[in-house]
Each structure stands twice: as C-alpha cells, then as structure tokens.
Amino acid sequence: QQPVQSPQAVILREGEDAVINCSSSKALYSVHWYRQKHGEAPVFLMILLKGGEQKGHEKISASFNEKKQQSSLYLTASQLSYSGTYFCGTAITGNQFYFGTGTSLTVIP
Amino acid sequence: AAGVIQSPRHLIKEKRETATLKCYPIPRHDTVYWYQQGPGQDPQFLISFYEKMQSDKGSIPDRFSAQQFSDYHSELNMSSLELGDSALYFCASSLKAGVNHEQFFGPGTRLTVL
Numbered sequence: 001q002q003p004v005q006s007p008q009a010v011i012l013r014e015g016e017d018a019v020i021n022c023s024s025s026k027a028l029y030s031v032h033w034y035r036q037k038h039g040e041a042p043v044f045l046m047i048l049l050k051g052g053e054q055k056g057h058e059k060i061s062a063s064f065n066e067k068k069q070q071s072s073l074y075l076t077a078s079q080l081s082y083s084g085t086y087f088c089g090t091a092i093t094g095n096q097f098y099f100g101t102g103t104s105l106t107v108i109p
Numbered sequence: 110a111a112g113v114i115q116s117p118r119h120l121i122k123e124k125r126e127t128a129t130l131k132c133y134p135i136p137r138h139d140t141v142y143w144y145q146q147g148p149g150q151d152p153q154f155l156i157s158f159y160e161k162m163q164s165d166k167g168s169i170p171d172r173f174s175a176q177q178f179s180d181y182h183s184e185l186n187m188s189s190l191e192l193g194d195s196a197l198y199f200c201a202s203s204l205k206a207g208v209n210h211e212q213f214f215g216p217g218t219r220l221t222v223l
Binding site: 002029030032039040041042043044047049055087095096097098099100101102 | 140142144151152153154157159164165166167197199201209210211212213214215216217
C-alpha cells in the first residue's frame, strides 16, 4: 500500500532542477507532498486532488496522473534550503495515510 | 500562528515500562494523526481521530492505545515498551477530516527505550 518514490536519492548543484516521482498500486484520491529535514517534522508542500485542483506553495509545482496513479514533484532552480527528504503521501481510505518511500535531496554549492 | 504542540519532546524509558505522549492540535483542527518514524525510515501511520472518535487504524501495536479528549488534545499510551519502540513519534492535525486537507506536524517526541 505504500507509494514508491524514485529516485531514492539525488544530489544537485544550486540552480539545477530535479523531478521526484511517486507511484501507487492503489487508486489515488489525492497526493500530498512533504519535505522533512533531519530530526525535524515533515512540512507540507502541496496537495494535488482529482480533477486537477492543487493547493500549496507557489514556488513548488507538481503533476498528478490519476489514471496511472502517479505524481511528480518538480523542483526548479534549486537552493541550498531545498535539501531534505521528500515524501509523497496518499490517503487510501478516510484518514488512513501512507507516506511514500522517500527521496533524499542534497543541494550543494 | 499557533502550531501543533507535543509533549514531552524527549522521553527515556526502560523495557516493559509505560509511556504517555501528548498532542495538542492547532485550534479549530478536529482531526489528529499519530505517526512513528524509526531512524532513516518514513513515518508510519499509527492511528487517527476525527471529532474525538477513532477514525482509522494503521500499524499500531496492540500494546499501544490512543484517544482524543473533549478539548481535542490526544494522548498515545504505550505499554510494555520494547527496544524497537525507540523512534520519533509525530502528531499531526488538520482542519477537516479526509484526504483533501494538509496535515500540520508537531515537533515530535523522541522516545528512547533502554
């Protein structure tokens, strides 16, 4: 039931772009994206809903393919502060929430 | 702006002891989630509450129980602690139940079982 993310880890130089993918074997009603820095709480980035609605930060973009049960997070012009572990998350039923396997992103100068 | 409050922030217990973790959601948020995160792992969903009623259960061991009180704060009770229970425990709250609302996470409680 846990969504699978790819890549597992990525290293970028400042200013480079990255794409993080999230794939589920179950039907998705929505996809959440969170970023977590080491030892800290996950921080909300974006929600993508069926029908194309999105809620989140203006500088973050993402896509949601309902038929393929996939979502992608697009990080452009990366900054050092983007470093962390990115998790997608899905609610299978009601309030039962599953985080993805995580993608570690490191931005270097 | 008010955030989710968790207490205590750190807790050290011996095997077979009990522990109680507390979570105070953001005011007006009626849904609370509990997660367990081991080192290098993703957060694992334990249990959720909506309007003081248990909503869904995930991988919560039978040794653990939780409830949400009339003031919407929630407590996670853990008994017969095992070494494997050592982890970061996060509480999150959202304004409404369901899949369409972002979760706001507390700072977590780091539980160490010796």
